[in-house]
Amino acid sequence: MRGISLLPMGAALVGCSTTAAPPAMRSAQSQAQFQRLLAGKVAGPSVSCLPSTRANDMTVIDEDTVIFRQSGNHFYVGHMQGGCSNLGRPGYALLTKQIGSSGLCHGDIATVIDTHSGFTVGSCTIGDFIPYSGPAHG
Numbered sequence: 001m002r003g004i005s006l007l008p009m010g011a012a013l014v015g016c017s018t019t020a021a022p023p024a025m026r027s028a029q030s031q032a033q034f035q036r037l038l039a040g041k042v043a044g045p046s047v048s049c050l051p052s053t054r055a056n057d058m059t060v061i062d063e064d065t066v067i068f069r070q071s072g073n074h075f076y077v078g079h080m081q082g083g084c085s086n087l088g089r090p091g092y093a094l095l096t097k098q099i100g101s102s103g104l105c106h107g108d109i110a111t112v113i114d115t116h117s118g119f120t121v122g123s124c125t126i127g128d129f130i131p132y133s134g135p136a137h138g
Contacts, residue, residue: 026065027062030061030062030065030088034061037067037075038077038132040134041073041134043130044131044133045131047129047130048105048129049129050078050103050104050129060088061088062087062088063083063085064084065080066078068129073133074131075131076129077130077132078128079128080126081127084110084123091115092114094111094112096110096126097109106126107126108125108126109124110124111123112124
């Protein structure tokens, strides 16, 4: 009987540990960067795959959000499912692997690496992407 009573508590703890922090928990600096990059742009319907992108066109906002620049006025906001631990902290980077010609897609696994040691320090699953387009801002 004792094992049965612990089962719901264990399930509740697992559920809590995988819940992503809501965007409202973003730091003021991260929120300002997010708003600056998307100022004047309009969101489109979400897409499951991102066209090919270059790593230097990726801006980490926080553990849950990465913005990919496709051109001067077209961005994709990617939300990581469950968040990527340590992403956005100095000395860490998001490593993605593009499989095939479809680019990054919903469900692909990304890893967070320590740029000094090369060790993996976290991982996450890529969610859908929300395209934003509009006039370019300097």
